[in-house]
Amino acid sequence: MTWLVTGGAGYIGAHVVRALQAAGIAPVVVDDLSSGHASFVPKGVPFVEGTILHRALLADTMREHGVTGVIHVAGFKYAGVSVQRPLHTYEQNVEGTRVVLAAMADAGVHNIVFSSSAAVYGTPDVPLVTEDLPKRPASPYGESKLIGEWLLRDQGVATASDEQPLRHTSLRYFNVVGSADPSVYDTSPHNLFPIVFEKLLAGETPQINGDDYDTPDGTNVRDYVHVGDIAAAHVVAAQRLEAGEPIEAAYNLGSQNGLSVREIMDAMARVTGIDFTPRIGPRRPGDPDRIVATGELAARDLDWTNRYTVDEMVRTGWEARRAAH
Structure with a gap:
């Protein structure tokens, strides 16, 4: 088995690459390094620097490495x-x-795991998100991920009578945190964990955006899942597809319970040893009180479970970030 990981030099993709290796599956990486890092790709893993918009490059890479x-x-x-x-979002996503998908058809590759997003749901008005909830994305990003799922679905229908039809699944999740390898960390300037880490490293005080929400401690409750668990679920999905086993069109990789922003901040202080009291800023427009997804289907089919406590999520992310210095 050899699997191509697009975006395999990024935070999540690089963890998927390592999880494939641990499962005895040979990975190949294509990444344009727009947000990824070549240093995140393990030594010995074939790495092609290029854009996923380059159909021939993708197809040639799949053929050269016998990608399945x-x-x-x-x-x-x-x-x-x-x-x-x-426009940029739609172009990329x-x-x-x-x-x-076109390059896969050119190269005769028939299995795909799509890294989707819980952003396809928008801001649902239920406390626990299930896969069959109506899709109401609230941003071009969420819309683009939903359209990506439609593309997989439609190509699956179009090839259903072929000798080897497209087999696919989409994995939806919210906030990915932590690290399962100290050489890989989240470098996004928009995610909570790296924002707080950078503030603490700079000797500044992190901020909570609103503390008057309808939650136990007044701060937003969100779905935080460890990147190691996310990567593992991608690999099990790949194995099911390759083996021809039944698989759902989409799975939520959810925590079931969620964590509040204040709980995250408390864990940050405990784990880093940096005592701080977060500043309270104004609410951000459109932020719902609570969004948490169920992971029951994924637990049934993809060995999905939350293997990390909040302190372990913070500790692994903090250690990887500090190791980067």
Whole structure:
């Protein structure tokens, strides 16, 4: 088995690469390094620097390495920024996914795990998100991920009568945190963990955006899942596809319970040993009180479980970030 990981030099993709290796599956990486880092790709793993918009490059890479499936992680992942850059978002996430599927067809590759997002749900008005909830994305990013899922679905229908039809699944998740390898850490300027880490390293005080929400401690409750668990679920999905086993079209990789922003801040102080009291800022427009997804289907089919406590999520992320200095 050899699987291509698009975006395999990024934070999540690089963890998927390592999880594939641990499972005895040979990975190949394509990444344009727009947000990834060549140093995140393990030594010995074939790495092609290039864009997923380059169909021939993708198809040639698949043929050269005997690829049997694709884990499609590459994409423009900043929901807030996507509102200002919708055309770029659609190019990277919609056209990019179309080109990946076209290259797979060119190369005779029939299995794909799509790294989707819980952003496809928008801001649901239920406390626990299930896969069948109506899709109401609230940003071009969420829309682009939903369209990506439609592309997989439609290509699956189109090839259903072929000798080898497209087999696919989409994995939806919210906030990915922590590290399962000290050489790989989250470098996003938009995610809570790296924002807090950078503040603490600079001797500054992190901020909570609003503390008057309808939650036990007044701060937003969100779904935080460890990147090691996310990567493992991608690999099990790939194995199920390769083995021809039944698989759902989409799975939530959810925590079931969620964590509040204040709980995260408390864990940050405990784990880092830096005593601080976060500043309270104004609410951000459109922030719902609580969004948490169930992971029951993924637990049934993908060995999905939360293996890390909040302190372990913080500790692994903090150690990897500090190791980067």
